[in-house]
Amino acid sequence: MRRIAIQTEDFDASAELAALEGLGGGGVASFTGIVRGEGGLAALELEHYPAMTLLQVERIVDDAMARWPLLGLSVIHRVGRLEPGARIVFVGAASRHRAAALESCAFLIDWLKSNAPFWKKEHFADGATRWVEARPEDEAKARGWTR
Amino acid sequence: MRRIAIQTEDFDASAELAALEGLGGGGVASFTGIVRGEGGLAALELEHYPAMTLLQVERIVDDAMARWPLLGLSVIHRVGRLEPGARIVFVGAASRHRAAALESCAFLIDWLKSNAPFWKKEHFADGATRWVEARPEDEAKARGWTR
Amino acid sequence: MAALTLVYFAWVREAIDLDEERIERPAPGATIADLIAALAARGGGYAEALGDPSRLRAALDQHFVALDEVIGDARELALFPPVTGG
C-alpha cells in the first residue's frame, strides 16, 4: 500500500493509522507535524509547485520502499493557510520490523523538508509576513540519508 | 504530560495522538505494535509481573524524558489474550524536534522489549502453545541505547 | 527472620506449577544463583524450571538484578525467562 496526498483539508491520522495497521505487518510508525504558534504567529501559508510535488513525493516514497522492507507508506502534506495547532504533514509506515517502520518515517520527514517543493510563509498577528528560511541542518539531515 | 497504562482492553491510538498533538510541540511520533497472524497463530497471551511493570515502565519513561526534550510521552501495553490484528503496544512522543520524537519512540519500544516484565505465549490453531523466546538482537538493541 | 516470597512467571511458573510461594530465608550471603541451585535440587518441576540458570533472569524487590546478587534482606525474589514484551 502506498498513499500520497497533497491537500488543503485536514486529515484523519487515525484513519491513516488504521489502514496501515490492517496490513498485517506487526508494526506501524508515524510522524505528524503541527503548526507551532510561537512569536505571535497567526498562520502559516504553504505554497507548493503542483506539477512537481506529487512527482517528487512519489520518488521519495519509492526510495523508502526500496530501502526498507515496508508493507505500506502513507504521506499527506497540506498546503494553503494553516493556523497554530493545525496538522501540516503526516508520514506513516507499516513493516514487520519496528526499526524499519520508525527509520522510514524519519527518512521521509527529513527528505520532505529538503527535497519536496513546499515553501512556508509566516503571517504574524501584527500583519507582518516572513518566508521561512531553509535551515542548513535540515539539508544536512537529508544528505545524511544518502548512501 | 506523561501517560502510562497497562490494560487488557484495546486503546484508541487517535485519542493518544490527539492528546500529544495538543501539547504545542510541533511534532508527534508514534509506534504501534500489532499481533501478526503467521504460522497458524490463533492468539498471543501476554503475562506480566504487575508489582514491577508500572515501576519499570515509569523508569523507562523518566529515562526518555531526561534524554530528549519531550513535551509528552504516552506508553500503553496490553496484557491478556490478543488475537492476530490486535494492538499490543503503543508509544507516542511529542516534541519541538522531530528527531527527538522519533528517536524516543524507538528507544521506548526497544527498551520495553528487553526491560519490561512481559512474557508472550503463542497459542496455535492446532492447540499447541509456545513461549516466545527473547531474541538476542532485541537485548543488543536495548543495550545500544546505553550511554 | 522473615520469610522470602518467591514469584514465578511464564514457563518457570508453568513448570513449578505455582504463581508464588514463601520459603525460609536463605543464609546471609546466599546469592540468587545459590538459591536457584537449592530449589532445582528439589527435582520435578523445580529441576525442569531452574536446572539451567543461563535461561533465567531475576528481579529482587521488583528490580532486575544479576543472578550473582546476594539476596540479603529483600522481601520478594522473582524468577522468570528473559522478557519478551513490546
Next chain:
Amino acid sequence: MAALTLVYFAWVREAIDLDEERIERPAPGATIADLIAALAARGGGYAEALGDPSRLRAALDQHFVALDEVIGDARELALFPPVTGG
C-alpha cells in the same frame, strides 16, 4: 524554436510579481546560471529576486538540478528559494 516557460515560487514569485511567463529559448549551451544573470539584468523585481544566485534553487522539467545545468531542450524552468516543507 519553442519558448521556455519560467515558473517562480515564494519570494522569487513575489518580487517578480509573476507566477509564470514564457520567454524566448536561450542560446544552446546556456546554463540556468546564465539565464538567471540575464533575467537579473532586467532590473527591478528581477534584480531583487535573482541578483544573488546563491539564494536560489532550480528545477528543470520538474526535477531539481544545479544552477550550472544546461537548459537544453527543457520546456519548464522553475526558480525558487530552498524548500521549507515538512
